[in-house]
Amino acid sequence: MRLLIIDDEEDICDLIAEIGQRRGLEAKTITSAETVQQVLESFTPDVIMMDLMMPGIDGVELLRLLSAKAKDAKLCLISGSDARVLNSARRLGSAHGLNVIAALEKPLSIQTLNGFFDVVTSNGKEQDAQARAHAIASGEFRLYYQPVIELATRRVKGVEALARWQHPNRGVLLPSDFLDQVTNDGLMQALTDFVIKTSLLQAAEWHRKGERLTLAINVTASALLDLSLPDRISDLCEQHNVPPEMLVLEVTETEAMRDVTRTMDVLLRMRLRNIGVSIDDFGTGHSSLRELQRMPFSEMKIDQSFVTDMGKNKDCAVIVTSIIDLGHNLGLKVIAEGIEDQRVWDMLAEKGCDFGQGFLMGRPMAIENFTLWLDSWRKG
Numbered sequence: 001m002r003l004l005i006i007d008d009e010e011d012i013c014d015l016i017a018e019i020g021q022r023r024g025l026e027a028k029t030i031t032s033a034e035t036v037q038q039v040l041e042s043f044t045p046d047v048i049m050m051d052l053m054m055p056g057i058d059g060v061e062l063l064r065l066l067s068a069k070a071k072d073a074k075l076c077l078i079s080g081s082d083a084r085v086l087n088s089a090r091r092l093g094s095a096h097g098l099n100v101i102a103a104l105e106k107p108l109s110i111q112t113l114n115g116f117f118d119v120v121t122s123n124g125k126e127q128d129a130q131a132r133a134h135a136i137a138s139g140e141f142r143l144y145y146q147p148v149i150e151l152a153t154r155r156v157k158g159v160e161a162l163a164r165w166q167h168p169n170r171g172v173l174l175p176s177d178f179l180d181q182v183t184n185d186g187l188m189q190a191l192t193d194f195v196i197k198t199s200l201l202q203a204a205e206w207h208r209k210g211e212r213l214t215l216a217i218n219v220t221a222s223a224l225l226d227l228s229l230p231d232r233i234s235d236l237c238e239q240h241n242v243p244p245e246m247l248v249l250e251v252t253e254t255e256a257m258r259d260v261t262r263t264m265d266v267l268l269r270m271r272l273r274n275i276g277v278s279i280d281d282f283g284t285g286h287s288s289l290r291e292l293q294r295m296p297f298s299e300m301k302i303d304q305s306f307v308t309d310m311g312k313n314k315d316c317a318v319i320v321t322s323i324i325d326l327g328h329n330l331g332l333k334v335i336a337e338g339i340e341d342q343r344v345w346d347m348l349a350e351k352g353c354d355f356g357q358g359f360l361m362g363r364p365m366a367i368e369n370f371t372l373w374l375d376s377w378r379k380g
């Protein structure tokens with residue numbers, strides 16, 4: 001395997017190269033941005049480790065260049081700035097079609113680098129599946145919480161819980177990095193169980209403190225085939241003294257609902273127990289009008305792809321307006337996802353959209369950060 005290291009700090013290049021070579025990788029280092037293109041003409045790397053902050057070129061430009069010249073390589077981003085910058089760079093890399101497998105914060109320890117090369121050099125799928133099973137069982141998965149706001153009043157309605165994998169060697173991984181694999185491994189139920197238990201404990205703590213927040217969790221269509229789910233959730237609510245109306249299940253991939261009767265059975269029993277049920281990503285190929293008509297949803301979430309651009313794109317604005325009306329006419333509460341600027345908030349509020357969620361108000365946050373965010377939102 002060929003390893004390319006792009007970093008302006010020479011000692012870091014040397015350290016990574018040495019560890020890589022010990023694992024049998026052929027390493028090449030680049031310390032100045034100008035030579036990247038030229039090196040890629042003659043050297044086809046299997047693995048690239050790149051610093052996002054190189055003098056003379058910005059990380060975004062470098063990602064674009066790599067996507068044109070070295071799309072097949074496994075890419076590891078390195079940066080001295082915080083996890084947030086790394087995470088958006090990771091998303092951007094994936095959007096360019098790059099295979100971003102890790103994002104590491106500086107300073108890099110030898111242990112982290114060894115862990116990274118463990119991942120790179122283990123091509124056994126089985127080992128990966130084992131690692132995922134172990135990660136779910138041993139608590140490497142976390143829930144991040146993103147606020148949901150009532151648009152007319154700025155009141156915090158509640159949160160959506162979003163899964164993150166705090167990988168020991170690869171940093172914080174997003175659902176796009178692991179959901180498909182978790183599904184293929186047959187581990188979705190284990191993940192769903194973890195999400196339900198963890199969020200219920202959180203809901204219990206809020207309830208004890210007199211916090212009136214709803215907590216939404218994401219479940220895939222396959223989870224809804226489990227006829228014991230409503231009872232399991234009810235039992236947990238009772239056990240932890242959580243009022244069921246605090247909970248909302250967000251159903252994604254509704255089109256994958258193969259067994260409609262069974263799914264309807266489960267959803268209806270959720271509703272009869274006062275648990276909310278929301279149709280997620282409404283408007284995309286996965287959530288259709290048919291599902292809306294036959295399933296007992298209490299809320300609808302408009303897919304962010306329409307919301308984010310509605311300030312600039314008339315068609316998006318028309319679609320969003322129509323979806324809001326559709327939802328309201330069916331007696332549903334409507335939540336817009338992907339609000340990134342004030343203009344979009346104002347447009348949605350004017351159109352009567354009930355709730356909103358997006359980076360403008362708050363990103364998904366670890367619980368400590370969410371608690372701080374909640375305080376400052378209420379003060380401001």
Ligand code: C2E
Nearest residue numbers: 162163174175195218219220252338339340357358359364
């Ligand atoms: P979702 O349920 O539609 O969640 C919203 C996604 O939009 C989140 O991505 C969130 O970070 C992102 N988002 C929120 N506001 C904005 C914004 O203003 N701009 C942009 N560009 N994005 C925004 P995330 O956390 O990466 O999750 C992706 C998807 O993975 C979720 O989409 C959900 O379908 C799935 N997912 C997340 N956690 C779980 C889980 O615990 N179980 C299951 N089954 N699926 C999950």
Ligand code: MG
Nearest residue numbers: 160218250280
């Ligand atoms: Mg969701």
Ligand code: MG
Nearest residue numbers: 280281301337
């Ligand atoms: Mg969504």
